Amino acid sequence: MTEVATPVPAYPTDRPAGCPFDPPAELGRLREREPLTRLVFADGHLGWLATGHRVVRAVLADSRFSSRYEIMHAPIGRVAAAGAFPPAPPGDFIGMDAPEHTRYRRLLTGKFTVRRMHLLTQRVEQLAAEHLDAMELAGGPLDLVAAYAQPIPALVICELLGVPAEGRHVFRQHSETLNNPAATEAEQATAMGELGAILHGLVLAKRANPTDDLLTDLVSTDLTDEELTRIGGLLLGAGLDTTANMIGLGVFALLRNPEQLAALRADPGLADRSVEELLRYLTIVSTNVRTALEDVELDGQLVKAGESVALAMDAANRDPQVYPDPDRLDLSRSAGAHLAFGHGIHQCLGQQLARVELRVAIPALLTRFPTLRLAVPAEEVPLRTGLDIYGVHRLPVTW
Template sequence: MTSAPEIPLHAQRNRFDPPDDLLQLREQPLTKIDLPWGGSAWLATRYADIRVVFSDATKFSNSPEGRPFGDLNGSRSGFLLGYDPPDHTRLRRMLTPEFTVRRIRRLQPRIETIVNDHLDALEQAGPPADLVSGFALPVPSLVICELLGVPYEDRAEFQQYASIRLDMTLEMAQRTAAIEASRRYMAKLVAKHRADPGDDMIGMLIRDHGDELDDTELTGVADLLLLAGHETTSNMLALGTLLLLRNPDQLAEVRAGRLVDEAIEEMLRYLSIVHSGIPRTAVADVELSGVKIAAGEAVICSLPAANRDPVLGEDLERFDITRKISAHMAFGHGLHHCLGAPLARMELKIAFPALLQRFPSLALAVPFEEVPFRPYSPVHGLQALPITW
């Protein structure tokens, strides 16, 4: 029997919160840490330092080439997060038009229908229920499937792949096999779209950019969008609901349709479900806040620490939807700022009030201490959320 893997400090959580040891590291600019998979990295915890790392691709590269601990995301081809300019610029330019706020607004009626359909199903089945499997996971999964052109009836297959590849408690070989299986699934789908492009995003990319994108790169882009498009939003929906249930006065505001946008931004900041994103590698010797980083050394950026940095405001350890902070880093920063941020915000803005209004007596079906959080994953979240009403 294999022992449980050591969880690096930047990926540790105490339910909603990063550990105090991590937050205390902000007292010094950067800290050298050993990584469970071998090698070491500089850990950045200050908001200002992380903005610099995320902003300057000439000094800090996203490419896995030369990274001391290799490429942890399977094949690099099409994996947008592992690209630097000019390749990143080329791919991002193709995708950006599909994720503008204006384009996403067109999806609002369909998202509202998807949300209400799943609430109907929950209500008809009756309590108790698991909000993760009954609502938080299927809603964003169906949205991203329709947007991309992925058959929703295949969800059991691709969600299983996602579950394995993001479970850091598993052996790397098992996770790599899931990455490869997921890409094989998407490659078959891309081949079908290449033969008959539809009105969805994969079809659009083939029609408008088919000569610029080969099938391998298109497969990687679509695979990443499918994974990120349902995993991040689903975990925000589940964790955000639990957070509101723990803060009933703020829940009441969202249920009444007040401060919804503010609540979502505060949830994004407070929960910071992506621990760090892709490690950066110093392109050349560089100095950051007086610390010398050698060429080839890795830098891991702690988003939860940055989002609770006192430079952003006061009392940031407290969840407060009346807070005014627009510059959080839940979606990253700079040229790799999350492409799907407008879509995620739209889904959350629709889903939270609808859920809370449908079930006025929504409550946990188990004690808070028994809610199962994910043990170790690049995306923080819940394994299940037992609810009643």
């Protein structure tokens, strides 16, 4: 065992000034010195911080590290001791370990295969074209997030779940409230309750009148109405906010890297690689947590049972041991080993859907508007700091 260094007093969150796409510099310094080091969590818990790609990947792949909420400590944000988070309710498989997690995952995996998601490509292309038409008609400047980045993934996930067209605006409205940092706790609680009620009603409707959609497929399983409602909520939340922020922040990053933007425009064949590199470079879900179920030797250290490990996903995706010149956006790079979707049994279920949306939406935008540019100075673009998912609140653009 190597000697344990002085604990890091708090999880580093300050990004370098003028570098909105880079992780906190302190994470990089820690990664180069100690890929696994002691960390004082928000509640005072003495746990660990993993910043190296190899260490983070190892934790995510190891069944001795748990995702259960009730034994988890939060490194940042909400302060809670282990046990203060309630156990995952039925259907919330993100906060479960095997075998409970396995049961849900097995039922859902077949609904998100590469082949099935690719079949959606034509529909995503249609939605992108419709929103680009509307943008062209409106003229710039406008907010790309509201006009393009948010509505496309929202419509796709609503159609996948089988949400009736007349109810989709309500879904989007409540989802935006949940992801709005200016919303009060009462407003967010109301939105959460109303979304749950709508989803429960949708589950009952699918049982009575099956249609051709994902939720109807799940209704035919042994899942209860409560489980189906919560799974629907998880899929809705994941399908809306993450992809919307990847589109918004991804376009922002390309506009700030004109040579890479030019390369993508010149070679549409770069689309697949560009998506993987943007996912690596931006890593919008920057932090994850696992808790040791037993003593585990990891990177020369002994992580004891009950100790939580904060996983700096963004630092791992900038590890020079895996990616040469990692702080440079390089669309020609082979970034397939990135951890933007996680790793192991909890790897993002909807990753293939996200890839389809990104591969279509970003190149279509750049093709339609070859002179697309920021409508405000880059430093005036409002960033989503302090939230679970990084991105931009608004992206004013013109052409």
